[in-house]
Amino acid sequence: MSLPSVPGLCFLLSLSGAEAQVAKGPCNRCPLHGSCVNSTHCTCNPGFISGSGKQFFTYPLEICKDIDECKPPISIYCGLNAECKNVEGSFHCRCIPGYALLSGDVQFNNSNENTCQNITSSKTPNGHPELQQIVNNFESLLTNQTFWGAGSKQEVASTASSILQNVESKVLETALRAPGQKIQKVQNSTVAVETRVVSDNCSEEREAFRLHTQMNSMVIHCIDVIQGRAQGPSAVAFVSYASLGNVLNATFFEKADEKDPLYLNSQVVSAAVAPRRNSSLSQSVTLTFQNLKMKPSSRKAFCVYWKITEAGGHWSRDGCFLTQVNQSHTVCNSTHLSSFAVLVAFTSQDEDPVLDIITCVGLGVSLLCLVLAALTFLLCRAIQNTSTSLHLQLSLCLLLAHLLFLTAIDRTQPKVLCAVIAGALHYLYLAAFTWMLLEGLFLFLTARNLTVVNYSSVNKLMKWLRFPVGYGAPAVIVAISAAARPHLYGTPARCWLRLDQGFIWGFLGPVCAIILVNLVFFLSVLWLLRKKLSSLNSEVSTIQNTRMLTLKATAQVLILGCTWCLGVLQVGPAGQVLAYLFTIINSLQGFFIFLVYCLLSQQVRKQYRKWFSDVTKSKSKSEIQTLSSRLGPDLKLSE
CATH class of the missing domain: 2.10.25.10 (Laminin)
Known part of the structure; x- marks a missing residue:
């Protein structure tokens, strides 16, 4: 066997050393x-x-x-009368108070090993068996299919509303009668209940309680449980119904549509507090549901609560907001207490393929027009002034916003990236409206100073003011919004602002204010021009140009700004029509800017003709030179 060469041996030694x-x-x-x-x-x-x-x-x-295996998205299920306990690096199951394993062991590993049985002990408060008896009494009623099938839909809704209220009342009364037992937890095959009693004031301002029944859970703040009570115990109850969803199914949804079938994808749960049955909350309650069908589309799921009415009741979305969806669980927030569930549409109610096509085509046209408009504002010297500079910044903001919307609005994962995209869109669209506000201010100052020969004061003011205001003011608004509620940037379906807690007004508020201020500016400009037209005959052309520019800017604000109002008004029977108007007009904003400020401008058209003529002459000259270079010797010979 031959030995390797010296270079080869060195290579092997160095390789082994590197590996070591x-x-x-x-x-x-x-x-x-x-x-x-x-x-x-x-x-x-x-x-x-x-x-x-x-x-x-x-x-x-x-x-x-x-890893906390006892919390979503894992949420280990330990079986009846048991709960999951997390430990470092692992978990185990334990029987709830009042129950014990037949083997005498303290803990077990999974629901298959669950032998938790009710035990009689002097340490067990009397309230615990009483709560179990309440649960057992309602079990037979909830599983009686004949009883539920005998009545009309309205009767079923009324009966279900009565049962939900009775269960909440009896459970809370039982919990308050045994304030010494702070936590009670019972369940059978149909109903699961957990109660918690608070005997003193909240120890911490932000203290919150987590109640868990079966595979569902609720987080409620302590301050909403005691509701300002200085004395006496307060209680909160969380109830899960395993079979009630078969009765109160998706057909009870207030906006159910046969063309868009729905199904219930969770158990029905109830949340209530006592002794004051106040359904409003100072802070939202968080509800986590286990999905009955795995892997639902996040764009098709939405949270609902059972709204009791004179006609019985129905599922409603008011005050309930979808927070997160994964393969196993759905997380919702609610601003009030009631009974809740998760509905899922087989085909999303909020999506229309025609609207998607219109959006893509319209934004594509707008992007092209905005690029052409920006190049025109940069290269056409005949129109370069302060007003054109404002148009340029507006075009750049809309260009970036539309481009980001078209390419990244659906990138909901990871959440941090989606939140950044939503914040960037928030900033860019606010910046576009701020530049429109600066246009209105510039026109107002110009009209007011028409009698002055030197306009340098207006130009100097705008040069000093435009960039700090145009890009600084939106940054301040977005920074405040992000610092106050960063979790509301990005939704499960889109990378945009959430609608819950009024967060969308962080965008609509400034937009509405800018639209109103600009309308005041433009009306003031028209009044000033009308007043000065009769006294400044030598400046008629200047006044008319300013008036035309004002009319264009007014139309710009109406078209670019009021379309967001159409987006807010997409409710009721006319919602579909407004949705189409909003999509068409909003997606063609770039085309409108290019049309008004470029194609309809006589100076720009003249410049376009000049550029086209130069390009044509250059092309013709190039072709002649190319032809002569190829046929030059022949031509000379023929001469």
């Missing part, structure tokens, strides 16, 4: 609860996850944090 260094490096730097893989990477041990979410990593400052 690689193996030594990452494995010595694996974090706590982490281990080495293939001598090249680190990974977190079972029950832990890396801070970055990556399975394999080499970053030396990475950490491995515990």
